[in-house]
Amino acid sequence: MREPSAGDGAVERRAERVEGASPAWDALRATMEDGVEEQGSALEELRAEVEALEAQNRALVRTHQRTDAWARRYQELFELAPDGYLVTDPRGVIREVNLAVSALLDVPVTNLAGKPFVVYLAKAHRARFYTFLARVRDTSAALIWDLELQPRRGAICPVTATLAPARGARGEVVGVRWLLRDATARKRMEAALRESEARLSGIISSAMDAIISVDAAERVLLFNPAAERMFRCAAADAVGQSLDRFIPGFLAESGLAEGHGVVGGPMRLLGTWGLRASGDRFPLEASLSRTDLDGEKLWTIIVRDVTERARAELMVRQSRRALETSRGELRALTGLLLTAYEDERRRVSQELHDDVSQRLAAVAVELESLQRGPSRSARSLSAPLGKVHDQVAQLADDVHRLAYALHPRMLDDLGLALALETYLRDLAKRPGVSARMRQRALRSSIPRDHALCLYRVAQEALRNVTRHAGAARVTVTLAGVGGGIALCVKDTGNGFDPAAKGEPRRGLGLVSMEERVRLIDGRLVVRSRPGGGTHVHAWAPLPSGPEDVP
Numbered sequence: 001m002r003e004p005s006a007g008d009g010a011v012e013r014r015a016e017r018v019e020g021a022s023p024a025w026d027a028l029r030a031t032m033e034d035g036v037e038e039q040g041s042a043l044e045e046l047r048a049e050v051e052a053l054e055a056q057n058r059a060l061v062r063t064h065q066r067t068d069a070w071a072r073r074y075q076e077l078f079e080l081a082p083d084g085y086l087v088t089d090p091r092g093v094i095r096e097v098n099l100a101v102s103a104l105l106d107v108p109v110t111n112l113a114g115k116p117f118v119v120y121l122a123k124a125h126r127a128r129f130y131t132f133l134a135r136v137r138d139t140s141a142a143l144i145w146d147l148e149l150q151p152r153r154g155a156i157c158p159v160t161a162t163l164a165p166a167r168g169a170r171g172e173v174v175g176v177r178w179l180l181r182d183a184t185a186r187k188r189m190e191a192a193l194r195e196s197e198a199r200l201s202g203i204i205s206s207a208m209d210a211i212i213s214v215d216a217a218e219r220v221l222l223f224n225p226a227a228e229r230m231f232r233c234a235a236a237d238a239v240g241q242s243l244d245r246f247i248p249g250f251l252a253e254s255g256l257a258e259g260h261g262v263v264g265g266p267m268r269l270l271g272t273w274g275l276r277a278s279g280d281r282f283p284l285e286a287s288l289s290r291t292d293l294d295g296e297k298l299w300t301i302i303v304r305d306v307t308e309r310a311r312a313e314l315m316v317r318q319s320r321r322a323l324e325t326s327r328g329e330l331r332a333l334t335g336l337l338l339t340a341y342e343d344e345r346r347r348v349s350q351e352l353h354d355d356v357s358q359r360l361a362a363v364a365v366e367l368e369s370l371q372r373g374p375s376r377s378a379r380s381l382s383a384p385l386g387k388v389h390d391q392v393a394q395l396a397d398d399v400h401r402l403a404y405a406l407h408p409r410m411l412d413d414l415g416l417a418l419a420l421e422t423y424l425r426d427l428a429k430r431p432g433v434s435a436r437m438r439q440r441a442l443r444s445s446i447p448r449d450h451a452l453c454l455y456r457v458a459q460e461a462l463r464n465v466t467r468h469a470g471a472a473r474v475t476v477t478l479a480g481v482g483g484g485i486a487l488c489v490k491d492t493g494n495g496f497d498p499a500a501k502g503e504p505r506r507g508l509g510l511v512s513m514e515e516r517v518r519l520i521d522g523r524l525v526v527r528s529r530p531g532g533g534t535h536v537h538a539w540a541p542l543p544s545g546p547e548d549v550p
C-alpha cells in the first residue's frame with residue numbers, strides 16, 4: 001500500500017489557517033473537509049484496487065509459468081513422439097513436423113517446413129490428397145487414410161494417417177493435424193498372414209485325407225474336397241450338420257462329448273466307421289486335435305478311408321490261411337509219398353527175397369540133386385528137366401512182371417495204345433473184372449513224357465477199380481481230342497463221393513494222377529457218385545515237333 005505523501009499535510013495546514021478567518025471561510029472549510037474526507041476514501045479504494053491488481057498479477061505470472069511448462073512438455077512430446085506428427089495449413093503446406101516424420105521421409109525437419117506435404121506422397125496417392133483435405137474440413141471427427149510415403153531415398157513406406165481439423169476461435173479451419181503411423185511391419189504381417197492362410201487353404205483343399213472341423217456343438221465348420229469325395233456330400237450341404245451324420249458316435253467314443261479332449265498333440269483313433277451319403281459304411285482311421293480359438297473349442301479331424309487296406313489285409317489273412325492249409329497238405333502228402341516209396345521198395349524186396357530167390361534156390365537144389373544123383377539116361381532126365389524148365393520160365397515171367405511194374409518198357413517198345421491193351425488183357429484175367437479198350441483218331445506218335453503220364457494215370461485208375469469198385473466193367477478209351485490226347489477210364493462199380501471232406505486222406509492215387517497231368521499242362525476230372533460208377537478223364541495237350549515214341 002502507498003504511504004501518505006508530504007502533499008497531504010500541506011492541504012491540512014492550509015485548511016487550519018482558513019478556519020479562523022471568516023464565516024465564509026467556515027463554509028469553505030466545511031466544503032474542503034468534505035473534499036478531504038472524500039479524497040481519503042477514494043484513496044482507500046484505490047489502495048484496495050491496487051492490492052487486488054497485484055494479487056491478480058502474481059496469479060497471472062504463476063499461470064504463465066505453468067502454461068509455459070506445459071507448452072514445453074507438449075513440444076517435447078510432439079517432437080520426440082514415436083509416431084509422426086505433422087501440422088499443415090488448410091491447403092496442405094507443412095507448418096510443423098516432428099522428428100519421426102523427418103525420419104520417415106529422410107528429410108531434415110527444417111527443410112520440411114513450408115513445403116506442400118503432397119510432394120512427399122507416393123505418386124499413386126497424390127490425387128487423393130486434396131480430396132482428403134476437403135473432407136477433413138467438413139468433418140469434426142478424424143479420418144483414416146492408408147497411404148504410402150515416398151522418402152527422399154529408399155523404398156516407398158506404407159503409413160496409416162489419421163487426419164483431424166485444427167479449428168480457430170470461431171470454428172473456422174485453421175489447419176490440419178496429421179498423425180502418421182509406419183505400417184510396414186503391419187503390412188508385412190498381413191501379407192505373411194495372407195500367404196500362410198493361402199498356403200493352409202491350399203493344403204486343406206489338396207489334401208488326400210478328408211479334413212473336417214467341428215465346433216463345440218459338433219457342427220461341421222469346414223469340409224474339404226477330399227471329405228466331399230469320401231462322404232459323397234458337397235461341402236455346402238455338410239457345413240452346419242452334426243458330425244454324427246458322417247462319423248456316428250465319433251466324439252462320444254473319443255471322450256470329447258464329456259468335455260475331455262486333446263489340446264496340442266493329435267490323438268489317433270482306429271477302428272471307426274464312416275457313413276457315406278449313399279448310406280454305405282466304410283472303415284476309417286482318424287486323428288483328432290483340439291484348438292482353442294478366442295475361448296471357443298474347435299476340433300479338427302483328419303480322416304483316412306482304409307477300405308482298400310482293410311480289403312488287402314483280409315486278402316493277406318485269407319492267403320495266409322490258404323498257405324497254412326496247403327503247407328499242412330503238403331506235409332501230409334510228403335509223408336504219404338515217403339511211405340509209398342518205402343512200401344514199394346519193401347514189396348519189390350519181399351518179392352525178390354521171399355519169392356524169386358526162394359524159387360531160384362529150389363531150382364538150384366533140384367539141379368544139384370540131378371547132378372549128384374546116379375547117372376541117368378536122357379529119357380529118364382526128361383521129366384525132371386522139364387519141371388525145372390517150367391519153374392525157370394515161370395520165374396522169368398515173374399521177374400519180367402516185377403521189372404515192368406518198376407518201368408513199363410513195353411511203353412517204349414509198343415507205344416501207349418498197345419501197352420495199355422496188354423495191361424488190360426492181364427487185368428481181364430482177374431475174377432470179377434471185364435475190361436476192354438477203345439481208341440480213335442490217335443496220332444501216330446505221342447511224346448514219351450505224355451505217353452508215360454497217361455499210362456500211369458490209366459494204371460492208377462485201373463488199380464482203383466480193382467481195389468475199390470467191386471465187380472465192375474471197365475472201358476478204357478484213348479482218343480485224339482482238341483489238339484491233344486484224351487484218356488477215359490470208366491467203370492460201372494461202387495463209385496464214391498469225390499467231394500467228401502473230413503475223412504483223412506488215405507491214398508496218393510488221385511493226387512498223383514492230378515499232379516502228373518498238371519506237370520504236362522493237362523487237365524484231370526474225376527466224376528463219381530456212390531453206386532453210380534466212376535469216370536476218370538485226363539487230357540494232355542500235344543506239343544508240335546515232340547520227341548516221339550515210335
Ligand SMILES: Nc1ncnc2c1ncn2[C@@H]1O[C@H](COP(=O)(O)OP(=O)(O)O)[C@@H](O)[C@H]1O
Nearest residue numbers: 464465468469495496506507508509510511534
Ligand atoms: N474206381 C473207384 N471206385 C470206387 N471208389 C474209388 C474209385 N477210385 C477211387 N475211389 C475212392 O477214392 C479213394 C481215394 O483213392 P486213391 O487216391 O487212389 O487212394 P487209395 O486208392 O490209396 O485209397 C479210395 O480210397 C476210394 O474210396
Ligand SMILES: [Mg+2]
Nearest residue numbers: 464507509510
Ligand atoms: Mg488208389
